[in-house]
Amino acid sequence: xxxxxxxxxxxxxxxxxxxxxxxxxxxxxxxxxxxxxxxxxxxxxxxxxxxxxxxxxxxxxxxxxxxxxxxxxxxxxxxxxxxxxxxxxxxxxxxxxxxxxxxxxxxxxxxxx
Numbered sequence: 001x002x003x004x005x006x007x008x009x010x011x012x013x014x015x016x017x018x019x020x021x022x023x024x025x026x027x028x029x030x031x032x033x034x035x036x037x038x039x040x041x042x043x044x045x046x047x048x049x050x051x052x053x054x055x056x057x058x059x060x061x062x063x064x065x066x067x068x069x070x071x072x073x074x075x076x077x078x079x080x081x082x083x084x085x086x087x088x089x090x091x092x093x094x095x096x097x098x099x100x101x102x103x104x105x106x107x108x109x110x111x112x113x
Contacts, residue, residue: 004091007081007093013068013102021065022065024043028070028080029071036113038099039102039107047071047079050084066093067091073101
């Protein structure tokens, strides 16, 4: 997983999901934001609580799914992925443009805010 790009686009993510790739999606937005809209199947772990979940996120084995982190526009998620990688969690990526770009490019049913 060392060669895993830092970020992936919504189109790339959708293609991977459609192929059946097992991806663990982590939403690092705040609960108030999550109440507005979600991506189906994603887990809410607000950014401020990521350090408390490090052990759960640090599977590290070759069979462990890629962790796809997203937020509203992709800034917080990129910071989280950078931090996770510095902690040794290499199997993680950030969603470029966040849930907002996902709504624009993949699922218009995901409310924008």
